[in-house]
Structures are given as structure tokens and as C-alpha cells.
Amino acid sequence: MCSSDVASQQDPFRFCPPDHWRHSLILVADDHSVYRLLIGEFLNKLGLGRELVGDGREGLLAFSRRRFDLVISDCHMPLMDGFVMAREIRLLEHQRGLRRVPLIALTANPRHDDAQRCRDAGFDAWLLKPLTFARLCEVLLHWLPGTPGDPASQAPQRSTRWPNRADMVQTFGSESVVEQMLDSLLREALMDTAALAHARLTLNAELTAERLHRLLGSLAFLGCDALGARGGWLVEHVRAHGVAKNSVQLEVFENDLKIYLAYLNKL
Secondary structure (H helix, E strand, O other): OOOOOOOOOOOOOOOOOOHHHHHOEEEEEOOOHHHHHHHHHHHHHOOOEEEEEOOHHHHHHHHHHOOOOEEEEEOOOOOOOHHHHHHHHHHHHHHHOOOOOOEEEEEOOOOOOHHHHHHHHOOOEEEEOOOOHHHHHHHHHHHOOOOOOOHHHHOOOHHHHOOOHHHHHHHHOOHHHHHHHHHHHHHHHHHHHHHHHHHHHOOOHHHHHHHHHHHHHHHHHHOOHHHHHHHHHHHHHHHHHOOHHHHHHHHHHHHHHHHHHHHHHOO
């Protein structure tokens, strides 16, 4: 029989995780391969699903593509550190209307201002390296959602945010008008999305802003205010700071846009 005392000095691995943890998914971002391996093994022992990435940029992209129940991130990583990733995740949650996911910071050498930086970035708690199995269990028991993840409750609320066929007919007057409009706008939006991806990869700020601006016009007709607001924000920031500093946000926007266009294509 397993003990629920995760701090047991006799055998810290004698811990029975709650049954619903089998349905949970954890994102781990750490540039140190040994720590990724260690945490991955800990999570595997607990029966938790996990995705392991090597920096904040990969972490943000992973978060944008699937729903996680908890995120553990190193604070100091190349390309994008944990503080920036946490802020971007909180922004993404707000823009998509998602529930707040617990974010746990991880660091080996805490600096004097790291605690405040963690709070400011949106982290809920932090862990010190070297991380033990018992300490990880304590944090997961406190922060991991208490009931199994319900995909319906975790997904964006499309019924209130994304239009259906009836909404469009009511807005534009007839099925035939909606059919023609969707066909034309989707065709143009797909071409603009491809051009946007090319502009981003070539770091062409002028073309990126231009394609974003064209897409904003399509989104205004296609009924996605949240994506439109994000696109407007990106136009301003690309013009002010260039493509490189906004590349992750642009890639996340493109992924979300493709999902939305695929949804509209099935209406």
C-alpha cells in the first residue's frame, strides 16, 4: 500500500498520485537536458502526461498548440527565458479566453530579485534546483487542478466567440451571400497567411505589417474580434520593433489563424 506522505524520509517514492492525474498534461521548459530527463522521469512515475522542451520559445509554441494543466519552466534559458514565456502565456490566456494555468518557476541560482520577477511575470510558485521527487509532489498536489481536465471547459469558448452559419446568415442576409463571401474571404485569407509566414521568415517588417493589415480586414468580416485585436497589436509592434522581436508572437498568431480558418471552412 502506498503512503500519501510525500515527505516520508523512509521512502519518498511511496506516494500514490490521485487517479485524475492520469488525464493531466504537464509542460516542462528547461535548457538543461539532464533536468528535462529527471523531471520527465518524475512525471512518468506519477503517471502524468508531459511534453519537454528546451527553451521558452519552444514552450510558448507548445502551449499555443495544445492544452496543458500545469507548466514548469526554468527562469534563465536562451532564446526566450522563463519570465518572457510566462508573460506571453498569460497574455495568450487572456486573448483566447482560457482558464489560468498554474505556472511554476524553476531556478538553480536565485538572484535577489527573482521572486519579484516571478510574480510580475505571472508565475504562481517557484522551485529550487536540485529538485527532489518529494518536493515536486508537494507542489503538484497544491497546484495541479483538483479534478480531471475537461476538454470542453479548457477550450476557447467558441460558441460565444466564433460565429456559426446561422450567425453569418443573420448578419449578411442570405445563404447565397454567406457562401460567396466565405469562399472569397477564405481564399484571400489563406493567401495572405502564406505571404505573412514568408514575410516573417525573411524578417521583412514592411511586408509583415502589410499582410497583417490585410488580414485584419478579412477578420473583421469573418467575425473573430480576439484575433483581430491581436493582429492589430502585432501590426503596431512589428512596425515599431521589427519582425525578429515579435517572431514567436507572429508564429502563434499564424497557428491560431489557421485553426480559425479551418473552422470557417467547415461551416
